[in-house]
Amino acid sequence: MDDSNRLEALSYFLKTKRAQLKPESVGLPPGSRRRTPxxxxxxxxxxAGVSTTWYTWLEQGRDIKVSRSVLDCIAQALCLNRDEHEYLNDLALGTQVVSMKIQASPMTISPSLKKILSALTTCPTIITDxxxxxxxxxxxxxxxxxxxxTIPESQRNLIRLLFSQKEFKVLAGNWEHFAKGFLSIFRTYYGQYSGDEWYTSFIQEMSNTYPEFKSLWMESQVSKAPEILIEFRHGKVGKMLFDLTSLQVQGEDDLRCSIYTPVEESGTEEKLKRLISAQ
Incomplete structure (x- = not known):
């Protein structure tokens, strides 16, 4: 995203996090004459120990000079977690990263990753860029x-599929929680690769097409590796429970390996084995 989009994203993030804080949670009186949450x-x-004017300019998305030490104080004042703090730094400091060229054909993953995929026979695993x-x-x-x-490669985007494919909504018993987890991961990329216009275009397209995406995206959740318990309602074997483990793969392609581990004593692994053997 260019500087104007980056600063707009910074402005919205700061406003959202400020609105989510209760005064009493930071030692301030709740008051009875507050017009906004x-x-x-x-x-x-x-x-944060800064002037109101300076913070107002920052929240308005003005192009002003900021330092990491001051951003640390802002993050502490807003009770940001580590991933949210990094996201704030990425947006405020304007980290520029050369975007990865989107390939017309599927990316070739390494032999070692292919071996990992094949070895995880009872753990559904997806690799994303x-x-x-x-x-x-x-x-x-x-x-x-x-x-x-069976899905065209150009449409094989996990975020897009979460909202465009009815199968995902039917499958996931806690679909909203499921979607929020992956959106929080996606937002970390959005902040990290602030020089890449693809993100701005994609988010605008998704917001215009899917109202649910826009609503969940506006919550501004950020997490590199959210803990997600997935409840699937599979049409052939019924309820299945998985824990999601999200691992970053080291390398210039910046790949992520999402492993769905069957919850112990839930019968999920046995059901998955029946699905595979019936094929």
Whole structure:
């Protein structure tokens, strides 16, 4: 995203996090004459040890000079977690990263990753890139989710599929929680690759097409590796429970390996084995 979009994203993030804070949670009286939820700008400024005018300019998305030390104080005042703090730094400092060229054909993953995929026979596993494009999966994932090979490569984006494919909404018993988790991961990329216009275009397209995406995206959740318990309602074997483990793959392609581990004593692994053997 260019500087104007980056600063607009910074402005919205700061406003959202300020509105989500209760005064009493930071040692301030709740008061009875508050017109809007959350803290006032001057209260954030006071907690961070900066002037109200300067913080107002920052929240308005003005192009002003900021330092990491001051951003640390802002993050503390807004009670940001580590991932949210990094996201704030990325947006405020304007980290520029050369965007990855989107390939016309699927990315070739390494032999070692292919071996990992094939070895995880009872753990559905999906590999995505920094755009959340699905670039690899194992047979278990095809059995539990959908056969991604039947989806055109240009549409094989995990975020897009969450909102465009009815199968995902039917499958996930806690679909909103499921979607929020992946959106929080996607937002970390959005902040990290602030020089890439693809994100701005994609978010605008999704917001215009899917009202649910826009609503959940506006919550501004950020997490590199959210803890998600997935409840699937599979049409053939019924209820299945998985814990999601999200691992970053080191390398210039910035790949992520999402492993769905069957919850112990839930019968999920046995059901998955029946699905695979019936094929």
């Amino acid at each position: 959350g803290l006032r700008r001057e209260e954030v400024a006071q907690l 920094r755009y959340c494009h699905i670039v690899g999966w194992n047979p278990a994932a095809a059995h539990v989710f959908v056969d991604f090979a």
